[in-house]
Amino acid sequence: MKYHVFLSFRGEDTRLSFTSHLLEALKSKGLDVFFDEEKLEKGEQLSQALSRAIAVSNISIIVLSADYASSKSCLVEISDIMIRKRSHGHTVFPIFYHVDPSNVRKIGGSFERSFDEHESKQPTDTVQRWKSAFAEIGTLKGCHIKGGKFDRPETDYIKEVVEYVMKKLRHIGFESASEELVGIENQKNAILELFKQKDCRVIGLWGMGGQGKTTLAEAVYKKFSSEFESRWFLQNVREEIKKQGKESLRNKFLSELLKSNVDIDTPSIGSTLTQERLNKKKVLVVLDDVDDSDQIDYMGVKHFGYGSKTIITSRDRQVLESGGADTIHEVKGLTENDSLQLFSTFAFKQLNPAVGFQDLSRRFVLYTQGNPLALKVLGSDLNKRSINYWKSKVEKLKDCPPEKKISEALRSSYDGLDLVEQNIFLDIACFFKGEPMKRTKLILSGCYKGAECGINKLFDKCLINVSSTLNFSLGYFRYSAMRRLELRVIIDMHDTLEEMGKDIVCQESKTVGKCSRLWNLKHVEEVLKYNKGTDRIQGIKVDMSRMGNLLLRPSVFEGMVNLKFIFFHFPLSFLSSFWQKKRSLWLKKREVHKKLHTYQDDIIFLPDELRHLRWDYYPFNSLSSSFNPKNLVALELPYGKMEKLWNEVHQDLVHLREINLFSCKNLKKIPNLLGALNLETLDCENCESLVKLPSLAHLTSLKYLHLKGCRRLKKFPEIPNNFDTLNLSETGIKKVPDFIERLDRLQRLTLTKSMVKDVSSNISKLKSLEVLDLSGCPIVKFATVDVRSPSLRFKSLKYMHMDRCKSLNLLSELPPHLLDLNVHDCTSLKKVSFADQNLYQFDYLDADDTCFHAFTMLFWNCFKLNQESINNIEANAMLKIESLAKKWAPRYNWQYNLDRAPRLICCFPGNKISANMFKCQSMNSSLSLKIAPNGGSGSRFLVFAICLVADPTHCLGHQLRDCICEYQLTTVGGGNGGGGCENFRSEISFRGFYKPVKYMDYHVFILSGIDMVIEDKNYEEATFEFYIKKFSLDEDNDGGEKYIKVERCGVHVFYVDAESDTDATEKRHAGNKEALAMMAKKGMEDLKD
Secondary structure: EEEEEEEEEEEHHHHHOHHHHHHHHHHOOOOOEEEEHHHHHOOOOOHHHHHHHOOOEEEEEEEEOHHHHHHHHHHHHHHHHHHHHHHHOOOOEEEEEOOOHHHHHHHOOHHHHHHHHHHHOHHHHHHHHHHHHHHHHHHOOEEOOOOOOOOOOOHHHHHHHHHHHHHHHHHHHOOOOHHOOOOOOOHHHHHHHHOOOOOEEEEEEEEEOOOOHHHHHHHHHHHHHOOEEEEEEEHHHHHHHHHHHHHHHHHHHHHHHOOOOOOOOOOOOOEEEEEEHOOOOOOOEOOOOOOOHHHHEEEEEEHOOOOEEEEEOOOOHHHHHOOOEEEEOOOOOOOOHHHHHHHHHHHOOOOOOOOHHHHHHHHHHHOOOOOHHHHHHHHHHOOOOOOOHHHHHHHHHHHOOHHHHHHHHHHHHOOOOHHHHHHHHHHHHHHHHOOEHHHHHHHOOOOOOOOOHHHHHHHOOOOOOEEEEEEEHHHHHHHHOOOOOOEEEEEEHHHHHHHHHHOOOOOOOOOHOOOOOOOOOHHHHHHHHHHOOOOOOEEEEEEEHOOOOEEOOOOOOOOOOOOEEEEOOOOOOHHHHHHHHHHHHHHHHHHHOOOEEHHHOOOOOOOOOOOOOEEOOEEEEEOOOOOOOOHHHHHEOOOOOOOOOOOOOOOOOOOEEEEEEOOOOOOOEOOOOOOOOOEEEEEOOOOOOOOOOOOOOOOOOEEEEEOOOOOOOOOOOOOOOOOOOOEEOOOOOOOOOHHHHHHHOEEEEEEEOOOOEEEOOOHOOOOOOOOOOOOOOOOEEEOOOOOOOOHHOOOOOEEEEOOOOOOOOOEEEOOOOOEEOOOOOOOOOOEEEEEHHHHHHHHHHOOHHHHEEEEEEEOOOOHHHHHHHHHHHHHHHHHHHHHHHHHHHHEEEEEEEHHOOOEEEEEEEEOOOOOOOOOOOEEOOOOEEEEOOOOOOEEEEEEEEEHHHHHHHEEEEEEEEEOOOEEEEOOOOOOOOOOOEEEEEEEEEOOOOOOOOOOOEEEEEEEEEHHHEEOOOOEEEEEEEEEEEEOOOOOOOOOHEEEOOOOEEEEEEEEEOOOHHHHHHHHHHHHHHHHHHHHHHHHHHHHHO
């Protein structure tokens, strides 16, 4: 058993509070968490079980509370965790819960007392080992929850921790236990030797199914992945091409390698730029399960840079030879001893056979011929079985011909299942491989009693497994900025077992219509065309892109009264192309999708036993009036032709969990859903004719509602108050109503390009709202709101996007500490003001958190801003820099990727620099200033805020790259070029931000970042030179980079005392605040004059 997260905590401190809430949040994302004794089987020794759990976990989260160090078991855990971190690079994330991280580093406060007690009872070397590990934890980057009335709610911290974990898991992938599998060491070493050969760029792994090719490739990949600039393990190439198409899969693959979007729609990588970028990359790539040599060339393997390595696995040696493999390694079966160990691991949960089972074990090992898959499946089936069962099983295998022994060994495990388990296995093999685990469980639970137990049984017997993937589905191609990408757990099955399951179904009858499941294209067409369906058919699945046009009789399904599953689908690549091609091509392609018809569009009969109906481009105006969806769990009709689903009479929808009507252009209304009390997802995105939704307020299980692109929908939907995300972009909604305040859990509200003109003042009461996006709306003002306590206004709002609102003229009383304020191209905007910063706490924004890497205030092309508003924007930017400076200073020497470095970027139209904010100015791109002497007794940091004026008129939005600041700091008596001078270079990246298509006229940039935090060494003078870099496609320009002229520049220095000098820090804080207040006051006076 492997875990995504190991959770370490002091039970008495946090078990019933913070930790239990964190555990629930992690599990809600489908993560497997090791949580204290909850996972321990009775009789296991605590220390052994914990150590084993740490070793098989991806991430350890340590909740360090005040009494943590008093627990001996907690210290044993932390010691094991840090050993694992040093030896295997294990990821560790500490949460400092109501404790000071410095007390952890220095073992102070309550921790000092706890260790004193341990020293009186435990051996000195043991306590010293604990101390070392504990202090090291205090140096790690983590999360600090201070507590108290001024701190954020703990739910906010929990959300951030979960986001960190999900991001980390997406990066490292859910690791399998391949390194721990028995018997691959010798073959792994052989591959390692091949890796050392410079002329061996492409390594082929060849062998039969289940022989361990993927396991071996994964082990080598993990061993070397850190040595390569880019890396990617592309699993199941053969299968993914069927699902996504070659073009889509290649674009995703190259995008991952190059860390930027790649969109190539030609058979070869024709783009010279893409080829050149690949040529410069040293990459490690695994192409797993390739069945066509053309796939190797298609993925661009020959373009990878010097030092790159590619591992390709295939069952076909000829594929590897034709595909250009420099060497081919045959993955052979395990040796007898290794086979016995692997078999025993699954049969006895130990490395050797139990007493009395040695001879039988050797006979089973002999029959499996060293095939790891067969050893695992057979061993799992025999686990905890009686010796008589073993003897019966071995006798059955004895009479089997040698060439069939492996398949017979696999089949014997299937034969040992009960009827429900066998049906579930066949359903997965034929229909549900690669489908989400959660939905599959729900659908199969509607078919069989005890389905979830049956799925678990198949997992225990190694007949299925689970894997994790990004939510890469139809919805993946229509993410807005606010639709979050999540990891999901899917059901997987080895190809060999899938083939075995399908073979079992084929053996049920020689008559096609009498087999229980249909997936073969030829068989499906025969049954549908000639009405050969019978009551034995339980499911049909077919890829319609491979079908010809087929005329159906309305009664085609009448004989299939036990039909539970219909999957008439197109591959993902076929559907996603709509967003990637021109509309004319899209319209032409619509005709291609019209595969199934009836005479005069007669509505087709559907059996009431249906649990899952998936029919892409459903060709009829509605579902049959005789169809009762009482058993339906999932209804998916994307791109359907229907105008309605069914009449209002159906109330028995208690099993219905999902409705997907994506891009049903003719759909006008959704029927009454009063009976759908368990509905979780309603997807009506791009239903352009939809004018009416029923009230959904009673559907308390509803979690996902997609209405983007419903342009005729004018009324804000009535939904339950448990929503955290609501995307109403590109709808006809004109008003955000007063009842918005009831959605008190709403965190993200997106109304991009909708028709919203009026927003209720109640929106400011949403205590959980973090993201508000009204970009491209005809809204006129976002004005002052009458709230009893101003400090309650937008308490949690971090991201506010109102760019391209051409009619917007007023933004007043904005929260002063917004993380991202984007209002570019609001060409009517005149007035902007911010609320009093004293009513808001800045502490809730921790510049150390990964999601808080940049603050932005983007007013590009807002040319009607009055001077008072510009003063307000400048003052707010400087307020944020002052607050951020204190958070950046302790981390000034941390290493960051340029695009992710903490920074602030503020931009607005103009050609003047405020004399109040930046007293030191210059009329060109360079200046010098004096550093104020350090009057305190402690050390301090210098934090530079810069202001530049430039004209980016001839620069397209995506071309603006970086601001470069080169500066020299001189110590007392240093002199020009003397030993007392130090040179620095800082870069602030503009990449990755929302930008206008084109800039117009001069703009003012106020900038700062963690790269501009310098430890003061009694410097007395600073000299600066500034550049703004843009990207150019001009071939005559070396390197593709040019510079925009800096017309004016200014610098302000913030002086930040080091952590240790608390009194000095408070004084300096007050001084900086007073100085900024004076600047703002002086600016207002100048304005009045």
